[in-house]
Amino acid sequence: MSETATPAPTKVQLLELLAAIGTAQWREFAAAAAQHGLTPTQARVLAQLEGPVPMRGLAVLLVCDASNVTGIVDRLEARDLVRREPDPHDRRVKNVVATDAGRQVIRRVREEMQAAHGALDTLDEAESATLYALLARLRPSMEKG
Amino acid sequence: MSETATPAPTKVQLLELLAAIGTAQWREFAAAAAQHGLTPTQARVLAQLEGPVPMRGLAVLLVCDASNVTGIVDRLEARDLVRREPDPHDRRVKNVVATDAGRQVIRRVREEMQAAHGALDTLDEAESATLYALLARLRPSMEKG
DNA sequence: CCCAGATGTTTGATGTCATCAAGTAACTCG
DNA sequence: CGAGTTACTTGATGACATCAAACATCTGGG
Numbered sequence: 001m002s003e004t005a006t007p008a009p010t011k012v013q014l015l016e017l018l019a020a021i022g023t024a025q026w027r028e029f030a031a032a033a034a035q036h037g038l039t040p041t042q043a044r045v046l047a048q049l050e051g052p053v054p055m056r057g058l059a060v061l062l063v064c065d066a067s068n069v070t071g072i073v074d075r076l077e078a079r080d081l082v083r084r085e086p087d088p089h090d091r092r093v094k095n096v097v098a099t100d101a102g103r104q105v106i107r108r109v110r111e112e113m114q115a116a117h118g119a120l121d122t123l124d125e126a127e128s129a130t131l132y133a134l135l136a137r138l139r140p141s142m143e144k145g
Numbered sequence: 146m147s148e149t150a151t152p153a154p155t156k157v158q159l160l161e162l163l164a165a166i167g168t169a170q171w172r173e174f175a176a177a178a179a180q181h182g183l184t185p186t187q188a189r190v191l192a193q194l195e196g197p198v199p200m201r202g203l204a205v206l207l208v209c210d211a212s213n214v215t216g217i218v219d220r221l222e223a224r225d226l227v228r229r230e231p232d233p234h235d236r237r238v239k240n241v242v243a244t245d246a247g248r249q250v251i252r253r254v255r256e257e258m259q260a261a262h263g264a265l266d267t268l269d270e271a272e273s274a275t276l277y278a279l280l281a282r283l284r285p286s287m288e289k290g
Numbered sequence: 291c292c293c294a295g296a297t298g299t300t301t302g303a304t305g306t307c308a309t310c311a312a313g314t315a316a317c318t319c320g
Numbered sequence: 321c322g323a324g325t326t327a328c329t330t331g332a333t334g335a336c337a338t339c340a341a342a343c344a345t346c347t348g349g350g
Contacts, residue, residue: 039336092299138265201326211328213307217307238328
């Protein structure tokens with residue numbers, strides 16, 4: 001098995017490569033968001049809004065304090081990208097819903113992200129499957145121990 | 146080739162998996178940094194300081210405005226993790242150098258990062274090499290188009 | 291039923307990071 | 321030498337992030 005062109009990388013090398021790709025991807029995302037006048041955080045919130053999500057739920061998804069979400073949603077709401085609706089079952093909670101404009105904006109951001117990643121097209125089906133399988137094994141362990 | 150357990154993933158699935166791993170890794174890094182009273186940005190700066198680096202160089206590495214670096218280094222310097230030294234060849238530039246304390250802190254942060262990634266140990270050498278090779282093909286294309 | 295405790299949201303104080311515009315000092319080159 | 325560039329800092333402003341505290345609402349045991 002040692003006739004492969006690439007020798008076994010060290011753990012550190014793998015981690016650094018993952019980190020490099022991660023930050024590059026994050027910057028792409030930030031740039032795509034910025035083109036539509038969104039901060040990365042705002043774009044992230046919009047991306048979570050398939051359906052109504054309570055403020056508290058957003059805090060969980062973003063892994064941040066609930067009081068933080070108030071301001072983020074305030075700014076999105078001021079631009080009509082998002083709406084706060086009362087929850088029918090619990091008068092304490094306010095559900096955040098993307099407006100049509102909000103859905104449109106986040107759709108464009110996603111498109112630009114994918115367009116920027118032509119590199120993925122250089123992987124054939126087998127390679128994609130292999131990469132996905134290996135990465136999938138890394139994912140769950142990244143959770144809190 | 147269809148007898149593999151994992152069917153070929155879509156581009157979007159791959160991107161999302163990469164994003165998930167990326168954010169998880171970032172959170173690990175932030176948590177490790179926080180345990181030593183560092184913000185992620187501060188830890189990132191320390192991690193870059195193998196040798197002396199001019200303020201401007203840090204701005205390039207962090208992909209941010211130079212004026213931003215002033216404050217970040219100020220805070221690190223206030224805690225004696227970093228020192229500003231005059232450059233011998235250009236009196237305009239100030240080189241940032243990690244102090245012993247700074248080197249020690251960032252070393253511990255790195256250790257905690259790796260400790261958290263036992264998942265990588267479940268990959269054998271061939272799998273590591275394959276993963277590394279595939280990821281390496283993704284990296285360069287993530288640059289600015 | 292009713293009150294004690296838990297939960298959801300907001301406000302206010304504070305700190306870090308990000309930008310831009312402007313200013314000062316020092317280098318470089320014609 | 322003088323004009324233009326470069327390195328760093330300062331100041332203004334805005335977005336995130338935390339924590340503490342207030343408030344309304346839900347929930348469960350007595």
